[in-house]
Amino acid sequence: MADKDDLIGDGVVKSAARVVEILELFEARQSALSINQIVEGLKLPQSSVSSLVKSLVILGYLNRIDDTRTFTPSERLAFLGHWTLGKPRGMEAVQVMMGELSETTGEAILLGCRSGTLLRYVSIIESPHVLRFTLNLNQTRPIQSCGMGIMLLTLLADSAVAPLVRRFNDEVPDHPLKRPESQVLEDVRRGRAQGYFETFGMVTQEVGTISTVLPLPAEGRVLGIGIGGPLSRLDKKRDWLRQTLMEKVAAFVAADGNS
Numbered sequence: 729m730a731d732k733d734d735l736i737g738d739g740v741v742k743s744a745a746r747v748v749e750i751l752e753l754f755e756a757r758q759s760a761l762s763i764n765q766i767v768e769g770l771k772l773p774q775s776s777v778s779s780l781v782k783s784l785v786i787l788g789y790l791n792r793i794d795d796t797r798t799f800t801p802s803e804r805l806a807f808l809g810h811w812t813l814g815k816p817r818g819m820e821a822v823q824v825m826m827g828e829l830s831e832t833t834g835e836a837i838l839l840g841c842r843s844g845t846l847l848r849y850v851s852i853i854e855s856p857h858v859l860r861f862t863l864n865l866n867q868t869r870p871i872q873s874c875g876m877g878i879m880l881l882t883l884l885a886d887s888a889v890a891p892l893v894r895r896f897n898d899e900v901p902d903h904p905l906k907r908p909e910s911q912v913l914e915d916v917r918r919g920r921a922q923g924y925f926e927t928f929g930m931v932t933q934e935v936g937t938i939s940t941v942l943p944l945p946a947e948g949r950v951l952g953i954g955i956g957g958p959l960s961r962l963d964k965k966r967d968w969l970r971q972t973l974m975e976k977v978a979a980f981v982a983a984d985g986n987s
Contacts, residue, residue: 746772747780751789751801760798774875788848788866791841803841803951804850804866822942826853826953831968832976835957836861836936840876843868845896847877847952861935861956870896870910873905875919875927876939876952881912881942882920883950889916905931924970928959936962938970943981953977 753769755760763781767774781799784790788804805821828838830853839851846868854860871877872893881889893909900906919925924940939954955962955969962969 743776743780746770746776749783750777750780750784750805751805754801756977760793760796760800762796762798765798784888785843788843788850788868790873791843794844802843802850804848806949807850814932821953821980821983822944823851825976826851829955829973829976830851830855832972833955835962836863837957838876838939838952838954838956839878840940840952840954841949842871842877842880842952845871845892845899847871847874847880850951855957856956857961859958859961861932861937861958863956868905869931870900870905870907872896872907872915875925876953876954878912878915878919878925879939879941879954880950880952881916886913886916889913906977924974926966926970936966938962938966938973940974940977942977944982 746750749770749772750766752923753766757765757769759767763774763778766772766777766781775918781790785799787790789802790799791802793797822839826839830837834855834857836855837853838849840847840849842848847870848868849863850864852863852865854862869876871875871881881892884892890913891910893907893912896903897906897909915925924938926939927937929935935956936959937954939952942951942953943949944951953973955973
């Protein structure tokens, strides 16, 4: 039970209320905000705002924009409650498309976004097969060490990719998925040229993925989307899976842009 000092009116926990206030401020301003702007907008202590914003970034609900030291709501946050909206396009439509891909391919369908130097999975539909590719919702991978992350890096210039790789390698020097900068850039260039990126046991042995980017013109976002499964099954139908994924994404983007 929360201490009395941690409660405000009607038994509301102070820190919970402040988190909601921060998120509602983003909705009201509809722009990236700095720590100081949040402090000024809500008249809250800077130490409290800094701690709460840091926690929301770690949990994947806010993204930090390094160049401006500001923050924006993440794709993960956008998915919370999206099922209640029932909009013809937007995040609801993304989930519908993922369901169609799942039914067509019989494999795991993955949706992710960039979170600094990480790739964060914001939605997952598991395969019905007993032998399948399994991930936890909100799980992260180093962005340079997975196929979907490579595709999201293709949206950046090479000059912006290299510092991200160096930053991750410096921050986590002993990470098992650490990769040389030159190798990452080679993969990014290949993904950019192809429009997709395939992996063959890059993160998990005997597991592969086929990934591409998913622009959401009406939302002003770009996500990563992919198909994952055991190599023993993917390799037998890899060309068909790739074609199915690319055609479904192209149709979705065309419809989203016209809605």
